[in-house]
Amino acid sequence: MPRYEVTIEKDACDGIFACLTRDPRFIEGEDGLATVDPDADPVYDCAGDVTDTADRVVATFDDDRIDEAKQAAAACPTDAIVVEAVDAAEPSGPPESPEEVAE
Numbered sequence: 556m557p558r559y560e561v562t563i564e565k566d567a568c569d570g571i572f573a574c575l576t577r578d579p580r581f582i583e584g585e586d587g588l589a590t591v592d593p594d595a596d597p598v599y600d601c602a603g604d605v606t607d608t609a610d611r612v613v614a615t616f617d618d619d620r621i622d623e624a625k626q627a628a629a630a631c632p633t634d635a636i637v638v639e640a641v642d643a644a645e646p647s648g649p650p651e652s653p654e655e656v657a658e
């Protein structure tokens with residue numbers, strides 16, 4: 556499955572919500588700006604990790620719905636949404652160091 560990251564820059568988001576009509580995983584957050592909820596899609600059972608901070612929303616998905624996210628990004632009049640494929644093979648943390656045994 557392709558892995559991809561969806562970022563919403565809150566500074567750029569105007570709360571116009573064109574994104575919601577393109578991809579139902581986009582919802583209105585408590586701050587009145589767009590956020591992402593993987594469970595919001597009534598049709599597809601979707602799983603993803605979402606980090607929602609004061610500055611931006613970053614959601615990572617592992618499915619074949621990148622095109623819907625890209626349509627939401629294209630529909631956004633302020634270009635607040637960025638969708639990028641990420642390499643699933645890359646480990647997110649540094650490699651583990653060899654275990655040292657002190658005697």
Ligand code: SF4
Nearest residue numbers: 568569571572574631
């Ligand atoms: S379309 Fe863009 S500006 Fe409008 S709510 Fe969605 S992210 Fe924000």
